[in-house]
Structure formats: C-alpha cells, structure tokens
Amino acid sequence: MTKEIIRQLDYIFKPKSIAIVGASNGPGKWGYRMVNNPLTTGYRGAIYPVNPTEKQICGLPAYANVRDIPGDVDMAVMVAPAQYVPQAMRDCAAKGIKGVVMITAGFAETGAEGKALQEEVVKIAQAGGIRFVGPNGMGIYTSAVNLSLSFDAAPRKGKIAFVSQSGTFGGMLAGMAAAKGYGLSKFVSIGNQADLKAADYLEYLADDPDTGAIVFYMEGFKDGRRFFEIAREVVKNKPIIIYKSGRTEAATRATMSHTSSIAGSDRVFEAMCKQAGIIRSYETGQMFDMAEALVSMPLPQGNRIAIIGSGGQGVTISDNCELLGLKVPEFDEETKIQLKKSLPAHAPMPSNPVDFAGGTRTADDEAKVAEALAQIPYIDGIITNMPMYRGWGGNVAAAHASIEGAEIVAGIPKKYGKPVITLRWRAGNGDIAQDIVRAARIPAYDTPEQAARAMYALVEYARIRRALESEPIGQKTAG
Numbered sequence: 001m002t003k004e005i006i007r008q009l010d011y012i013f014k015p016k017s018i019a020i021v022g023a024s025n026g027p028g029k030w031g032y033r034m035v036n037n038p039l040t041t042g043y044r045g046a047i048y049p050v051n052p053t054e055k056q057i058c059g060l061p062a063y064a065n066v067r068d069i070p071g072d073v074d075m076a077v078m079v080a081p082a083q084y085v086p087q088a089m090r091d092c093a094a095k096g097i098k099g100v101v102m103i104t105a106g107f108a109e110t111g112a113e114g115k116a117l118q119e120e121v122v123k124i125a126q127a128g129g130i131r132f133v134g135p136n137g138m139g140i141y142t143s144a145v146n147l148s149l150s151f152d153a154a155p156r157k158g159k160i161a162f163v164s165q166s167g168t169f170g171g172m173l174a175g176m177a178a179a180k181g182y183g184l185s186k187f188v189s190i191g192n193q194a195d196l197k198a199a200d201y202l203e204y205l206a207d208d209p210d211t212g213a214i215v216f217y218m219e220g221f222k223d224g225r226r227f228f229e230i231a232r233e234v235v236k237n238k239p240i241i242i243y244k245s246g247r248t249e250a251a252t253r254a255t256m257s258h259t260s261s262i263a264g265s266d267r268v269f270e271a272m273c274k275q276a277g278i279i280r281s282y283e284t285g286q287m288f289d290m291a292e293a294l295v296s297m298p299l300p301q302g303n304r305i306a307i308i309g310s311g312g313q314g315v316t317i318s319d320n321c322e323l324l325g326l327k328v329p330e331f332d333e334e335t336k337i338q339l340k341k342s343l344p345a346h347a348p349m350p351s352n353p354v355d356f357a358g359g360t361r362t363a364d365d366e367a368k369v370a371e372a373l374a375q376i377p378y379i380d381g382i383i384t385n386m387p388m389y390r391g392w393g394g395n396v397a398a399a400h401a402s403i404e405g406a407e408i409v410a411g412i413p414k415k416y417g418k419p420v421i422t423l424r425w426r427a428g429n430g431d432i433a434q435d436i437v438r439a440a441r442i443p444a445y446d447t448p449e450q451a452a453r454a455m456y457a458l459v460e461y462a463r464i465r466r467a468l469e470s471e472p473i474g475q476k477t478a479g
Contacts, residue, residue, distance in 0.1 A: 008131045009196075009204040011099030013142040013186065015074035016045045019066050019097070021088050022080035022104075023049030023057045030079045030103055034139070034149055035060065041154035042146040048073065066095045075099040077139070077149060078132075082106030085135070086120050093128025100125070101149060102134030108192050109136050118194050125195055137191030138167030141174075141184060143210055150174070150187055158183015159212030159295035160288065161205045163198065165190055165219045173217060177288040180446075181438075185210035199227040206234040212295035215287045216242040228276045235277040236468055239294045239461045243281045244269055277464040279457060289450045290457035296441040297419035299462035300380035304329050305455055306373040307353035308366055308384040309423070313448065314353030317383055317423070320452035326459060328352055329378060342369050364405030371408050374416040381458065382412070383451050386422040386444045387433040399432075406433035410440035419458050421451050 018038065024031030035049050035058045049057035052064040063069050066076060066088075076092050078085060082104050092100060107118035118135065125132055133140060139149030148154040150171055155178050162177070164170025167189040174187050185208065188201060198221060205211050214234070221227055231240055246266070273280045281287045304327045307317050318328045330351050331339065339350040342365060347357040354369055370384045387406040390398040412420050422437065422444045438444070445451040 005200060005203045006207060008098070009200070011074045011097075012101060012131070012133060012140065013204070013208075014144045015099065015147065016145075017048065017071070017073050017075075018043075018045060018147070019048040019050050019063075019069060019073045019076045019092075020057075021050045021066060021076050021078050021092070022084075023051045023054070023062060024079075025054060025057050032058070033152070034077045034079055034103065037148050037150075037152060041148040041151070043148070044145050045074075045147070046071075066091050066097065069095070073097050075101065078102040078104050078135075080104060082114070082117060082135075086117070086124055089121055089124045089128070089130065093124065093130060098130055100130055100132035101137070101140055102132050102191070102194075103137060103139055103149075104134070105136040107135045107194065118192065122194050130195075131200075132195045133188060134191040135194060136167070138171055138189035140189070141187040143185050150189060155187065156181070156183040158185060159210070160184050160215060160291045161186040161208065161211040161213070162215045162217075162288075163188050163190060163201045163205075164217040165193075165198075166217060167191065170217055173284055173287075176285065180288065180292075182288050182292045185212075193222050197221075197223040197227075199223045199230050202227060202230050202234060202240070206230070206238065211238065213239045213241065213291040215291050216240070217245070217284070217287070218242060219245050224272070228272050228278075231276040231278055235461075235464055239291070239457070239464075240276075240278045241281055241287050241290050241294075241457070242273065242278050243284050243287050277468065279460055279464075286450075286453055289445060289454050292443045293419070293421060293454035293458050294461060296443055297421075297458055298413050298417050299465065300419055300459055301462070302380040303327050303459045303463075304378055304380045306376070306379045306382050308356075308369060308373075308382070309353050309448075310356050310358055313423070314355055316448040317452055318353055320449050321383075321455065324452055324456040326452070326456060331376075335376060339369060339372060342372070364401040364408065367405035367408035370420065371412060371416075374412045374418050374420075379418070381419045381421070381455055383421045383423065383455060384409070386424050387437055389431045389433040402433045403436065406436035410437050410442060413440070413442065419455065421445065421455050423448065423451050 020034045022031045023035050026032050038047055039058055048069045049060050049062045050066055051062050054062040056062055076097050078100055080088050085104055106114055108115040141148045141150050141155055143157045162174055170189050205214050305321050307314050309317050321328055336349050343356055348355055366385055370382055373379050373382050387409055389402045420442050424444045424446055
C-alpha cells in the first residue's frame with residue numbers, strides 16, 4: 001500500500017492536536033460533544049474549541065477562528081452549519097490543517113443544492129491539501145491516540161477496525177460489539193464519502209499496526225472497482241468482513257436518501273466479494289462475532305471440527321457447522337474408546353460431538369477432552385464450553401480443578417496451533433476460570449449459531465489465504 005495514504009490519514013487517526021470548528025457550551029449540541037468527548041475519554045493531544053462568540057468552552061480557551069490558534073493543528077472537527085463550511089474549510093487550509101472530520105450534514109444527501117455545496121467544499125479541500133471524512137457522519141474513534149469523537153464512553157481497545165457508512169446505526173453496532181467485550185482499533189463513520197472513500201480507509205488500515213481485522217457496513221460504493229482491487233491485496237494479510245445493505249428494492253431507495261449512495265446489483269456484489277476474498281456477513285451481529293475469532297485464533301488447516309456439548313447443545317452446534325460447510329467427522333474407534341474413559345459411565349460413546357450427558361464432572365474434565373481432541377490429526381478446530389469456576393463453598397479440590405481446566409483450554413491454540421471457540425453458559429463476571437480463558441484471547445459466544453459462525457470465519461479465511469497462493473478465489477466453498 002502507498003505511504004502517501006498513510007501520511008495523509010495519520011493526521012486524522014493520529015492527530016497530536018485537534019480544533020473543533022463550531023464548538024459549543026450547549027450540552028445537547030454536537031459542538032459540545034466534540035469537545036467534551038475527547039476531554040473525558042483520554043485523548044492525549046491538545047484540544048482547541050473554535051467559536052467567535054465564546055471565551056471558554058468546557059473549561060478550555062476558545063478561539064474566534066482556527067487561524068488564531070497558536071502552534072500547529074493536525075486535524076479539525078467540523079460541526080458548523082453547512083452554509084459556513086466552505087469558509088471554514090478555507091480557514092483550515094490557511095492554517096495548514098491537513099485532516100478534517102466533517103460531522104455537518106446538509107450536503108449531497110439533501111438534493112441538487114446540497115450536492116453543489118458539497119462539490120464546492122471538495123474543491124477547497126483539494127486546493128488546500130486537506131483530506132476529510134464525511135460529510136454527514138458521526139465522527140471517528142482511534143485507539144492510537146485515545147481519540148473518541150463518536151462515543152461518549154471510549155470503546156475497549158482491540159484489533160478490530162470498523163468502517164461504517166451509517167453514523168447512528170454504525171454507532172449502535174459498535175455499541176453492540178462493545179457489550180460483547182469486543183475491542184476496536186478504529187471506528188469511522190464515512191458518511192457521504194465526498195473526499196475519502198471506502199477504498200482509502202481500506203488502504204490505510206491495511207498497514208495499520210493496531211488493526212488485525214477490518215469490518216465494513218456499506219450501503220453503496222463510489223469507488224467499487226478500486227475497493228475490490230485493494231481488498232484482494234489486503235486479504236493476503238488481514239481478513240475483511242462486510243455487511244452490505246440494499247439487497248432489496250426498498251433498501252436500495254433508502255440508501256440514496258441516507259448517504260447519497262447507489263446500492264448497485266447485489267448479485268454483482270456477491271461475485272466481487274468472492275473474487276476479492278472478502279467474507280460477507282448477512283446479519284449485522286455476525287460481523288463482529290467473526291472478526292473477534294479472526295483477530296485472536298490461529299487459522300485451521302482444514303474444516304474438520306470437534307464439538308464438546310451436552311445433548312441438544314452438541315446437536316445444534318453440529319447442525320450449524322455442517323450448514324455452513326464445516327465437517328463434524330466421526331471419531332475412529334480407538335479414539336472413541338479412549339475418550340469414553342473420561343466420560344461419566346452413563347454417557348454415550350463419543351462419536352462427535354462429545355456428550356457428557358449432564359453427568360457430574362469437574363471443570364478440568366471437559367478441558368482434558370478438548371486437549372485430547374486437539375491432538376487428533378483429522379481435527380482442525382474445537383468448539384467447547386467456556387470453563388466455569390466450581391470451587392464454591394470452599395471446595396478446594398474443585399477450585400484447583402477449575403483453574404487447571406481453564407489453563408488447559410487457554411493453552412490449546414498456542415500448543416497445538418488449532419483454534420478453540422467457546423460457548424458461554426451461566427457466564428458471569430469475576431469467574432476465575434473464565435478470566436484465565438479470556439486473558440488468552442479465546443473468544444466466547446452466547447449461542448451455538450454464533451460459535452459455529454466464528455469457526456466458519458476462521459476456516460473460510462484460511463481457505464482464502466490458501467487460494468491466493470494456488471488458484472483463483474471464489475471457485476470453492478469453505479474447506
């Protein structure tokens with residue numbers, strides 16, 4: 001990827017100082033949030049509110065114009081009304097500001113007049129050497145400098161970058177991911193893409209050391225061919241997951257009025273994803289479930305999965321795995337006999353999945369079975385239960401077994417090079433065993449469907465990586 005895009009977007013994602021053009025003391029206004037959020041969520045740089053009628057905003061000195069700010073300013077956040085944006089952009093150019101995040105709406109998404117205004121702003125920015133996000137967006141988050149414009153509470157730091165064409169909905173999706181414990185490296189609400197396009201963000205994130213997987217919510221592309229050309233190179237090192245709306249006629253109409261985008265043919269989009277090696281998500285929640293596994297687990301050698309899960313749990317996981325193109329192979333007779341020794345007497349012969357049949361067991365019993373499964377050559381990945389702490393009531397032996405079991409599960413990916421996906425049940429905060437597993441970055445999910453989808457993402461991305469080396473992408477399904 002080009003070093004030029006890194007230089008340009010570092011002003012936006014690694015700014016040492018920011019100016020808020022249109023800053024306000026009114027708590028209900030965007031101009032207030034864009035000052036208060038960085039102040040209260042740990043941004044490490046200087047913050048300069050800009051408002052010609054205020055002396056102080058959020059306790060900080062206010063300036064009448066960005067030109068009046070002493071010293072250099074890397075990035076400006078634009079929350080001034082649309083009609084004032086052209087002059088504000090000229091002022092930014094005169095100040096030498098190189099990056100802008102434009103929250104302001106009222107441009108191409110509103111019709112011909114707004115489109116003309118947007119084109120004027122683009123020309124001013126280009127003449128001044130400014131790259132900008134938006135307009136009609138909800139801001140950004142970047143873990144590189146702890147800058148949170150989009151969120152009142154900064155997200156947990158992680159390895160997932162999220163690029164969203166929708167602002168409010170994108171923020172909601174990011175909140176859902178945070179609630180599941182997933183961490184973000186970047187969030188950007190790209191809005192109308194008047195200047196910076198989806199492909200630009202993709203190109204930048206390709207070389208971002210903080211990012212391990214890239215997730216997109218898109219409604220339409222303004223640079224589709226370039227996006228997919230870049231994507232094909234990026235997936236050699238980082239997975240890309242995308243949810244594309246606009247699959248129906250009604251949704252296609254909505255995208256035009258929302259972000260001034262043309263949705264395009266879904267059939268063509270599907271083919272392009274396969275050719276580029278992009279993993280497509282068909283439910284918004286799936287994007288982050290898959291990304292979390294991809295940033296934390298080793299890639300499997302194949303698509304053969306072993307499952308530990310009692311009764312209907314194991315049946316349901318097996319169903320979901322096979323429906324996604326994964327295999328749940330039956331164990332050989334010798335393996336069945338050896339595994340049966342670790343199960344309660346009333347449990348059925350383990351053929352895959354392994355069913356403890358609700359029998360009494362310590363927390364290390366399932367873990368030891370999981371480790372045994374990891375040593376089977378024809379097993380490529382394991383789905384099992386999240387270990388639980390069973391030392392309640394002062395049961396010292398059970399407490400030791402819980403910790404030992406958690407440590408066994410936590411060590412499998414590194415020791416055997418195979419991914420482990422866990423299913424939460426009765427999960428809770430402060431559980432010692434679960435804390436050990438989480439510290440090893442082993443992902444945990446709430447439903448069999450989520451667990452199977454996460455394993456599918458690992459298998460599919462491994463296939464994509466192999467296909468890049470040996471054959472055209474898109475000719476096979478997972479495995």
